[in-house]
Amino acid sequence: MSLLDYFRSSKKNTANQAKERLQIIVAHERRRRTSPDYLPQLERDILEVIRKYVDIADDQVSVTLEKSSDELSVLELNVTFPEDKRQGS
């Protein structure tokens, strides 16, 4: 690899970074927009309850409400437990 190639490859394609970051944040904000106002508080409350038993960080709980039809909405709760901190029953 020539010196020139070295400089070229070290220069990142920032447009791709922009696109990836936007896809994530826009999807996140769209979910927020279409979900009920109580969802953030519900998420915090659930986080507090889980914290009584397991030490987890703020971003390890995600709550989403998806409307699958006019009559049915599904509340999805995702909790990531840290591997080494998992406690026995």
Next chain:
Amino acid sequence: MAKIIVVTSGKGGVGKTTTSAAIGTGLALKGHKTVIVDFDIGLRNLDLIMGCERRVVYDFVNVINNEANLKQALIKDKRLENLFILPASQTRDKDALHKEGVERVLNELSEEFEFIICDSPAGIESGAMMALYFADEAIVVTNPEVSSVRDSDRILGMLSSKSRRAEQGLPGIKEHLLLTRYNPERVQKGEMLSVDDVNEILAIKLLGVIPESQAVLNASNSGQPVILDTESDAGQAYLDTVARLLGENVQFRFLNVEKKGLLKRIFGG
């Protein structure tokens, strides 16, 4: 009945007023009686871009408050027979625009004009909400840049939930994407989001792509809407955009790097 088109973006400085002036002028060029309404109360600038700043006597807020009638406030364009401007007021009163007043003025304009272009202020405050509330169609002006794209998405959310059409359960506002300040050289180098990237994220119909162009500053310097500079790339891109808005099928131009010869590089053109 006039068609009400809001030019909006969320983010400031992306080219809303440039676009409002260009598209309004373009529609008039095509023979449609058009009025451009400046909703940016307190920060009026459409008058400057249109080159009629010294002819403002009464404004939008005067008409709403019944201090003047529409005929007194409308400024007739000196270049085109069927083009008018309703300037914003320079008041600092944030609540100068209210739904009832705006509705009354738009209804009155609707009787006389084919197109009403609403030049929205930046942000998501009341002025921006008023500009989009009564719209039938929306032109979302976006730069190929992260904050602009994000704010455009936010505005798209507002268009589908906070408009009259949404509140009354009518068919939704027709949304168009207008990408401005596009630089094909930087896109090719991977330094700028491409048309396809932005289109994929926002997922609305692409109305036009306006290349980053020196003609835009020259136009605003002289108070001539850039669409009248028919030699320029931006002017031509706006002409294409207006044709598409009117339902014509026009191919997109200025998306790729133009290969310039050495002489062209030296002497321009």
